[in-house]
Amino acid sequence: MKLGNRIQVYTTGLFIILLVMISAAVYFSFSKIVYDSDVDQTRVEVERIVSGINERSGDSLSADVLRAYVPANGMIRLVLPDGTSEVSLTGGNQENLIEQAYPYEAGEKAEVRSFEGVPYAFVSIPIVWTNGEVVSFQLTRSLEATAQNLSILRIVLVTVAVLAMIPFFLSSRLLSRLIVTPIHSLIHTMQQIRGSGQFKKISYEGKSKDELVQMADTFNTMIDQLEDNYQKQEQFVSNASHELKTPLTVIESYASLLKRRGKQEEELFQESVEAIHSEAKRMRELTEQLLLLARKEEHWDVQFESIELSRLLQTTVASFEKAYQRKVELRCTQEIHLTTDEQKLKQLLYIFMDNARKYSEEAIEVNVERKENHVAIRVMDRGIGMSQKDLEKVFDRFYQVDESRTEGYGLGLSLAKELAHALRADLQLSSEKGSGTTATILLPRSEDSHLQGV
Template identity: 25%
Template sequence: MTIRTRMSVLFFGIYSVLLLIFSAVIYFESENYRQKEYKIRLRQEALTAATIIFNKNEISPDLLKLLDKNNVTALNQEEIIIYDLDNKVIYESGSDSPNLKHEILNQIREKKELFWEENNLEMYGIVIKNDKKEYIVLASSVDKYGLEKQRNLALILGFSSLILVCVSAITGWLFARRMLLPIQQMIKKIDKIRASRLNLRLDEGNKSDELEQLSIRFNQMIDRLENAFQTQRSFVSHASHELRTPLTAITGQIQVSLLANDNHTDLKLMIQSVLDDVQQLNKLTNNLLDLTSIDADDTKFKHTLVNVLEIIWQIRTELRKKNPDYQILISLDDSAELMPEVKGNESFLYTALLNLIENGAKFSPNHTVEVKIMIENQALTITFHNEGSVIPATEISQIFEPFKRGSNARNTKGHGVGLSLTRRIVQLHEGQISVVSSEDKGTVFTLLLPK
């Protein structure tokens, strides 16, 4: 069953039930009012008859019967009966009076007055005292006009309800169609969106109702998908270029070495150059694999308590073995009373810190980088300072993008992947990274990690 059909059926059902309740309330309230009104009329008839019989002795019972029959206010099939204390009839206005059971007469004596219906007759009995004796005066009749009005009311309500139910079914169907029309338009637009047509967007209208809010969220999702596709295309393009360059260089050097009759020293230099290219290629491949694995699913990595200071010292030792001229100065805030520990993935934190420290030493003229650790209750702040070339202000926002390098890195080996990988790792740990570069203060990368 479609949503349109369900909405139509639901609207039809709710409207029908409410209409049925409304009609029933009107009918039964009208019936209740009719009974109350007719009870009052029967009571007046009973009291009038009792007053005439008990207080106007000069009027004979036969005359009273004649008056009852010819009274313009007489009720339809009206009968007046008076019972004495022994339940004997002392007055009867007609010959077809109802026969009452003694149980009903006893109820009238007990309750002093009683109104009920029996065989389409409306009956009212009341206890009246006369000369210290109790009599039961019973008035009965058929409310012909009142019942006719009720039947007419029932026909009007039933016919009107039937018409309104039919109208509600039609309007419910049209209403559901009208309400779901934006969704149908959205479906048509969504069907047109392809990988090659991610520029299409849904109409957001005036951004007031829920469907338009849904369109906004969908467009935002398409924006993210389009950015992801563009990033992927750019990533593949740059990665192919970066991988092709060292592979071409390696291939060329090996071919030259096979064709030439170089001496042992030249051959060794050739092998060393190839080894450098292979190491650069290996580093680029590892960074690309790490970046891809993080972007694929960042929820699978386990977090443990990591001592950042130990990792930095480990990085220092490893870098000094490969590059003895690197100077890595590490300082810890003297006022710190807490351990420099954060909860995160040790392997990824090692990669991020390695990239920042290695870049600081690599881009510094004297290959010196100063690493300062500051500990606070809620966060761990690490700064990486070097005296290298200034990064232009227009390029600072781009150096964290994959394969983007600043103009100050033209003469330095690299691929532009390290900082983008570092930023992604920092985001994975809900941290922040920023950079400030100036002539007088040098370049300072600031890493903020929540404790």
Template identity: 30%
Template sequence: MKKFVNVSIKNQSLKTKWALTSAFVIFISFTIICSVLYWSLHSWLLSEQQQSVNRTMDDLTVFFESEGNAITIDDIRSNKGLMNSIIDKSQTVRILNKDGIEILRINDTISKTPDIPKSVPLQGYVVDKQKIEGIESFVATGKIEIGFFQGYIQLTHPLTAFQSLMNYLLMAMLISGLGALVLSAYIGYVLANMLLKPLHNLRQEMISVAEEGFEAPIQMIYNREDEIGDLLRVYRKMMGELEQSFLLQQQFISDASHELRTPIQVVEGHLSLIQRWGKDEPEVLNESLEISLSEIKRMKNLIGEMLELARGESHDHDNSCDILAVTNEIIQEQKILYPDITVNVNHQKLTSNFALISQNAFGQIIRNLLQNAIRYSNDHPSIQINLTNDLKHCKIEVEDNGIGIAENDLTHIFDRFYRVDDARSRDEGGTGLGLSIVKMLVNKYGGEVTVTSKLGLGTKFLVILPSKK
């Protein structure tokens, strides 16, 4: 049962939870206050009732002491008005002999005879609480001497009016508590509607985006500096980033499918040529196979670079690498592939070889910059690499003697699949992703990459990376 209640509460809306919670808190607070008030009034009124008994008994004691032997039991029996002027109409006074037998009763409000306490003081009286005929009562008992008569005087004070008043207060508090519960639930629900209205509007915005996509504009306006305002700003920022990421993904898929379509069509065309008649012509067969293998190699490189760009690399602040050693290693690797290139490395001003970047990431950066310089250079590429550093940064300059880049192309060379010379880069196996990978890796490690170039005079790339202290 408890589990069912918990599940049912969890499944309620936030407005309902808010209303129920506020009603519960207010009701508990009201109950505590009423309980304290009830018991305070109960103690105070009960004390007042006991004081009333004490005053009446004191008055009776003073009366009998002042009369002394001048009054008898018969006088009291024949003139009860004397006693009625002292006692309250709700009280009953009984005079008993030493054996506890009732001699006289004044103002008969009860029929049952209260018990006489076992020990009654010689002077004064004792007050105890007894239940008589189902009614709580204060009973005061004391010893008395009237003339030659010695016995007991007993005052019974029923708490009927007191109990009726307390029952009335209890009923009033219960009704007020139920009213407060209902009223607090209603007020809580109304306040929840008012305060959660921005969240409801934000939910509608999210539903619109889910149904219509990122084309659905964010129409919600909320300028208050509170938690909901912060939430809306975070949502807008997140939606902007998601939209940008979605558009980039769509562009990436579109560009990738376009780039892969061309080599696939070339391979398909040559395979069809071989199937039709090229298999009987050795020259056509060799040429088609060579072209097909070249296109397959280009597709392989393209897919590898696309995956590398999409996967990226996690940034580890503890990573560091020897940029001089890695640069020399990549240069030797490229000279095996391109024997005609000339690469000079100037590291005379390099006082610290270590940069805060992983060896794999830095190797990719140098490899892509060298391959880009080779593709866009003349028949005998000459590349100059300068390695320098200061207290905070390592600087890597890669300068070639190639064809250069037009000024209007400089702002796009780091875009995916962008090629300055499309025909030339295709012949050299370029994918248009190398410089995108360079920029992604440099940014990931807190660095910066810039480029300067002039047509016919070559291009210079400057990579700045944090140095290891």
């Protein structure tokens, strides 16, 4: 069953059940009140008749005397203790009541009885008869008029219930359409996306902020993100293929040379092996960087711990100077404690110092400045620098400022951006063409950070 039909059936069915329950409660409550009122009136009438009989106790009582008390729509009967009827008098057209069973009632009794499908108010009171014997004085009064009124009430309640169902059925149908229409639009849009392979959004009108509009907004936002990620993925695959093509071509060419002439020419053999080894190393480094960039943030396995920043910088700078034989000037006169991942921060520093090494020939500077809420680590070089246009794209994957350089893959700053996000740090990059570049790492200070020697 479709959702719209299910909503309509469930809401209409629930309304019908509630309407039937309310109507039934109204009918049975009203009928009980009316019948109890009729029984009470009959009891009052019996007490009035018995009072009149007691006043005439000195006179001889007969059926003719009791006939004056017979109701127009009922019967008076005197029942002896042996179950026989002393007197049975009916009024109007109630002769059929004579055939009604008449057991002797020793105490008072008042109830509604049904005889031949007609309700009657029955009241029985014990009285002392003329011979001193206690008899059961019974008065039966027809409640046919009350039954007819209740029948009219039933018809009215059923009619009102049926008439109330019509607008409710129409409103439930309108409600189901209101709910299902955006869902149909969502399904249709998704089917179009699946069939055409193109990203599309849900078109809707109105300024309401209900859940259906929020669903449409969420879907459109998701489509924007998917389209953006899809474009980035296409660009990533295209750039990765382009970057891998060159080392593979070099390896294939030198492998072919080795196959043809490697055994005869020793120099060619050494050159080919060296080239293949170099390109294989480049491919491994490129693959490792691609895998790091492909990781999600939760898979970075960041281990936050309290570290002393000056010690970390000294060991990092010393390792870099030995590896690349480049002078690095470190200025950190403050003892600063941070809560961060030591290895990830080292990796981030290596990326910026390696970029400074590639694009400058002079010494690299690493300065530390302690701010109120954060610590700034600046890596500066006096190299070729870059333009504002390059600064806007430098964090994009595979983007290289100087295309003539073969060193690097354009992935370092993209990886640095991901590392900084994992470390909850901010990156700032400033540069001027021909004057050098300054990369700033802004790390949040830990609560126990303190300053000494200032």
